[in-house]
Amino acid sequence: MKSAADFRAALREWILQHGKVAPAELLDDTPIIERRIVSSVQVMDLILFLEELRGAPIDVERLKPGAFRSIDVITANFQVGASHGT
């Protein structure tokens, strides 16, 4: 199981690799969807990445708006043991 710090670092790396943002502009509370750093159609790939990272599936039907708002929110929602989507 990955620690919160490892989870956060891997997530940050994924966003930098796939999203439209410079490393210095990506903070843990940067709103990645609102600023269109990650597009809605990229969220599917993000979900698959998070499933692999946490080693457990994500129930998309339970997700609530804002579940992917920022690195902070995603880590809180999807790290293993978190009640994702809240």
Add this chain to the structure above:
Amino acid sequence: MSPASQLAGIVARLCTASQKQRIDPYSELDWPETLEREQWFFSPELVSLAGHPRWEALDTPARQRLSFFEALNFFSLNIHGERWLVAGLAARLYTQSHGAVSPYLHHFLDEENKHMVYFGGFCTRYAGKIYPEKKLPFAREFAPGEEDFLFFAKVLLFEELVDVYNQRMAADERLVPIVRRIHLLHHKEEQRHLVFGRQYLSELFARHAPEWSAAVLAGLRETLDQYLAATWREYYNPEVYRDAGLADPYELARQAFAAEQARALRREVAAPCLARLVESGILEREPAP
């Protein structure tokens, strides 16, 4: 003939065809009680792992078991596409922007609802589940006409790809008869949806594009590029590989998606549709497969 009167003629012809060629999903299919999984449910050449070393290492029964889950995935993603489509069509019925085509939207909506009966019938009867959707739409602001255009463009892209698979698998005599029949029935009605979609998308583009800024047009084209990539990505589902007993399903999905043989298949399947979109000026170039 003006584009509007051309569209009106097509709508009238498609409505007549839909009325005359109605398919009853409850009586058209003769469902077997059970299905042995060591049969072909998906054409081996279309299986997402085709050509991958892991595919080459499987014996025929293992490939056939994988083909069952590939079929389950294909039918599941059709259900999700159609749920979204039915909602979008219902929201547009008799609105001012779509009044002229509403007579056909009734048939479109009706037929998509029925398609889910046989896709859902297969998934629930023989697998007891439908693979969950991973696409998530987010609300955002749109330029006038942009949201409608993107809706019909996404519908068309989705259906164009699916129809190639439908046609090939309806004709594949190796496949389980019920699977071939589902592909055939779907193709029969999708043909009309594609005729409508191609014409209506061109009409919407001609109506709205002159008012869109260069930034809106560029954003819209990027959205379609990404939508196409995401749609293809769903054909490489880690849950399929896990259900088929294959190790490292997420890594395998990435490898399968990136494999040259898979790219070639995607390029070949999408080429006619993308060429039409480029020719009509909707896309500037064909997206990379």
